[in-house]
Amino acid sequence: MSVTNGVKRKHDESSKDEKHATKRQRLLPSRRALPIWKRASDIRQSLQQHNVLVLSGETGSGKSTQVPQFLLDCAWCRGKIAVTQPRRVAAISLARRVAEEMGTPCGSSSPASKVGYSVRFDESTSPSTRVKFLTEGMLLQEMLRDENMKEYSCIIVDEVHERSVNVDLILGFLKRLVQKRRSTKRPLKVVVMSATADVDSLTKFFESSNRGSAAVNDIHTSSDDIRKRSLDADESIDSADAVSRCYVEGRQYPVKLEYLGTPTDDLLEAALHRIFHIHCKEPMPGDILVFMTGQEAIQSLQKLAEEYAEGLTKEYPRILVLPLFAALPQSSQQRIFQPAPLNTRKVILSTNIAETSVTVPGVRFVVDTGKAKMKQFRNRLGLDSLLIKQISKSSADQRKGRAGREFPGQCYRLYTEDSYNKLENDNTPEILRCDMSEALLKMKARGIEDVMNFPFLTSPPREALEKALLQLLQLGALEEDGSISAIGRQLARLPLTPSLGRVIFEASRPERNCLPEVIDIASCLSVESIFLNVDTEEIREQAQIARGQLLRRQGDHLTLLAAVQAYAAERSDRRQWAERHLISHRAMQSVMDVRKQLTAQCRAANLLKGLTTQEASTAPDEGKQEQILKCFLRGFSGNVARLCPDHSYKTFVGNQTVAIHPSSVLFGRKLEAILYNEFVFTNKAYARGVSAIQVRWLEEVLEA
């Protein structure tokens, strides 16, 4: 029997190998047709001679998928290649595509797989992984574990133009690491790339580490002629210290652009109109990718589009509307990559998470609303809030670049050409507009004591750094002398903001003893909202009834806990349970995923010692409820507002008026004081994720 099984397994494996090899062969011609293919030997050669390469090239020219494959066989490349991506959806889809192109299984599916990925709450690699796509946050986590990054021969920082805080930190760390490893047997090679990168500043940034000299090697690539030039004639400069630059010209397929003739105020209506205009006029196949601002706008448009599609006659193809936003569970996100069923057009409604790096197979049309939700640090409040803003030219060009990847495409901008011309060229680096506490904690954990003199590509304002240091001190993550504390080290290892990390840590203390409950709530906070939209008075009343048993008078935190506990306890049909309670089943699946991962991480960090998960499934008594809220207060003591005699709430920090968001269970209530997770500004300032607290708790919590 076992012999037969053994033979069968061998047979299965060899047929799998064959399948992978066939796929590889099938994809080879399209790889060869990519503009970057002709540059392969230049790219290899430049990294043979130099340690840093700044690579720019149009969207779809083949940077993300081909560069790692070009470098794998280089003599210097004995270790792994890391490729960072701003978002998990890109990291996973690129890993899958590159695995197919290389003819190898992906991730942890086989010990022989050469390509893997690592994103928050999901690591999929094998002992044979050579190319690893990972989010910027995950690379930073790896840098905390091994500051020399010994496993890696090359680190590729992709989509560098997005300028997240994480990318800026990575660049600073890499600049030092390249120097540190330059004279060793295994120098580290770094490739920084994007379609819209500021090549000059990046080159200067890496140059200045080269013992003060400026040496640049340009590889101009409009033709086969390679022009190299050294800006510094000093012969003593080691050529490895020079930064090479390469520009890859051209893209495989053209994209036609169309603007609105006159501006519109109603983007939802304009997007709906454009979708159905394309659907009714353009031949099949040809999927549509629409860029919207956020989850709420996407869900509203999805509802409208599905209703509208129902009214179409049978002569038109069917429509499959697929939402895509960060809080969706991974399995739902991956649906956009599957081909549409026969005689059906995919319409993907996405936030900016599909803006860079991804190729969505089948997409011929892009519709761009020109807006995105962005984090912005609000100085008076001392915290980040989400604002809807106009995108930059560079983002608009990236969005356009999602079409024309497999065939010629078309991009419709729902704004005028004049508005496009007035957009900022680039995104403002996040480091200039966001809370710096998470970044500073990572730096401290990596042994950078003097954060003020860290080599930032763009230096954040001194005031922002000071504020972040103060916040870390207040969270207990730093000692009085500015060095990282034991708590700080624990927080740096958790995949959460320092504030939420501190809540988790607080909950693990024996006197609080409520970690499982706090993990449940924190998991919900990683999802934009588990509750379905209640935008009319009528639906709000329905929701009150449907969710009645889950609502807690103390506020949103305990309501979230009740929802997770009830969902987890549901053994028969969780989807139906979610529908009955007007709760998003998809969001709850994500919550359960995160909950599992967070529990494992807390256990690994020794925070969950001696506790069983069963303890979390019982409803907390009043004493425990208070402990849970106090844990949140410990992490978010800056997010407190109190009721004033005029019945408005005013924040403790900044004395700003803030109202309880209509989505909160406390909407319309007057309470002594409130604690909130998030400050959002739409038509006015709102607090979201709100619970009732007592002012006197603050003193107790901060003293502990």
Ligand SMILES: Nc1ncnc2c1ncn2[C@@H]1O[C@H](COP(=O)(O)OP(=O)(O)OP(=O)(O)O)[C@@H](O)[C@H]1O
């Ligand atoms: N999942 C996929 N399915 C089909 N084709 C794909 C897929 N991924 C990549 N491709 C093909 O490979 C080409 C190059 O993709 P790649 O992501 O390497 O380009 P890029 O230069 O990094 O683009 P960008 O700057 O937009 O991220 C695409 O234009 C497309 O033709």
